[in-house]
Amino acid sequence: MKKGLILVTSGYERFVHWLLAISCLLLCYTGLGMMFESLNFFGVIFGGLKGLKIAHNFIGLVFGVALGLAIKMWWKEAGVFVFPEDFEWFKTAGGYLWHVDKVAETGKYNPGQKMFFLTVAAFGLLMFVTGFFMWFQESFPLGNDLLHWLYPLHALGFVVIFAFFFVHLYLGTIGNPGTVQAMISGWVTKAWIRKQHPGWLKEMEREGTLIVYNKEEK
Numbered sequence: 551m552k553k554g555l556i557l558v559t560s561g562y563e564r565f566v567h568w569l570l571a572i573s574c575l576l577l578c579y580t581g582l583g584m585m586f587e588s589l590n591f592f593g594v595i596f597g598g599l600k601g602l603k604i605a606h607n608f609i610g611l612v613f614g615v616a617l618g619l620a621i622k623m624w625w626k627e628a629g630v631f632v633f634p635e636d637f638e639w640f641k642t643a644g645g646y647l648w649h650v651d652k653v654a655e656t657g658k659y660n661p662g663q664k665m666f667f668l669t670v671a672a673f674g675l676l677m678f679v680t681g682f683f684m685w686f687q688e689s690f691p692l693g694n695d696l697l698h699w700l701y702p703l704h705a706l707g708f709v710v711i712f713a714f715f716f717v718h719l720y721l722g723t724i725g726n727p728g729t730v731q732a733m734i735s736g737w738v739t740k741a742w743i744r745k746q747h748p749g750w751l752k753e754m755e756r757e758g759t760l761i762v763y764n765k766e767e768k
């Protein structure tokens with residue numbers, strides 16, 4: 551590892567992120583396999599459609615736990631907008647959509663990332679609650695009207711999270727080179743953090759919480 555790299559995520563943060571991400575993607579895979587007849591073959595690795603459904607339900611429980619941990623861990627940094635800097639950032643769309651000379655310096659997560667977090671939190675909860683009642687519908691006398699709403703709401707949650715996921719995947723990898731390291735080893739270059747999270751860098755420097763790798767390269 552190179553001298554001068556900066557640690558931006560803890561092992562716990564990365565564990566929760568990947569538990570959430572992998573369970574979410576497996577739910578998309580197993581859910582799509584059940585939803586569309588043409589994708590029923592997704593069930594082959596789970597021993598057929600019944601296996602696909604059992605896997606979907608239990609992975610849903612893992613997703614629920616991961617989502618709870620993620621909300622607890624990130625709500626302060628990624629769930630609350632801070633004014634005026636977040637508003638200034640919105641006015642320039644963070645410099646992503648057209649050229650701007652200066653993008654407002656925001657905290658650890660920029661408002662675009664906050665929007666992604668809030669979408670995952672809100673629609674993830676919707677998925678968990680609707681999925682839970684679909685699974686245990688015989689134990690809860692919800693009535694046919696309410697029961698019929700669970701299915702379109704569950705599908706809506708999928709469409710929203712899946713769409714946002716592709717934007718997140720692009721921005722977290724090829725859209726912003728060096729970013730994925732934040733969720734793999736946790737160590738990033740100072741140039742990356744200065745470009746992606748300048749306000750946060752200054753905050754850490756001011757508070758003396760910056761963790762810099764000081765050993766010589768092996």
Ligand code: HEM
Nearest residue numbers: 570571574628663664666667670715719722729730732733
């Ligand atoms: C497999 C593909 C994925 C990759 C490569 C990836 C990558 C990343 C990276 C690099 C970050 C840190 C960004 C930064 O500090 O600037 C991040 C944050 C985050 N990821 Fe992912 N992620 C993936 C999938 C997911 C999925 C499926 C979810 C949710 C269902 C998710 C939820 C989050 C959240 C909530 C954050 C923190 C706030 C934010 O950056 O919006 N990620 N991810």
